[in-house]
Amino acid sequence: MAKSIPEQIRKQVDELVKVLNQKMSKDPHCFYTTKFKGAYLYLDRVDYDVTTHICRLKFTGRIDNWEFAIYLDNVRLPQVTVSAWS
Template sequence: MPKASVPPEIQAEVQKLIDEFNQENFSDDDFKEFGNVGYSARFRSKYLYLDRDDMGRPSPICRLKWNGKMDNWDFAIYKYSDNCYDAEEWCFPGEEYVDGTVTGAMKAGMEAYEI
């Protein structure tokens, strides 16, 4: 049975993954014109909200639900058309990257919402 909230040690591990992903994907000159670009995390109870800073403002990308393992997060894409997260939506660019991992979710977000 998964814990009710994301444990602090998992939050730290997620932050490390995000930092590495940002370094690998947003550090080149192609993104300098956009200012501070990259993913950031917000944790609320059993959820991890992945936002991406584009041109200095955070934009929601997806929400992951903690299921007790680092490779078994439930995914929900943010739908700007409805202003909500939708776990049932699976027809979007990048859906093939959704594999239960935080890194897969960030890759999917890169395709779903290009900069």
């Protein structure tokens, strides 16, 4: 298990989120953002300056396999592990 997310993985994730933003919304005031802290990636949604926490992902050493916790109304749900789909 990785102690922190390598820079190369961070760049790949940021690029994936950039593509997601381009496909999901044409409104420049509505977008997803990433924050990295240690082995965690925090995904937030910004809608006209209102930030909503979406989920926290834990890097497990591979870009296609993360543990995650989903936030609903800023309450964190139990953590589960998933693998990326092809």
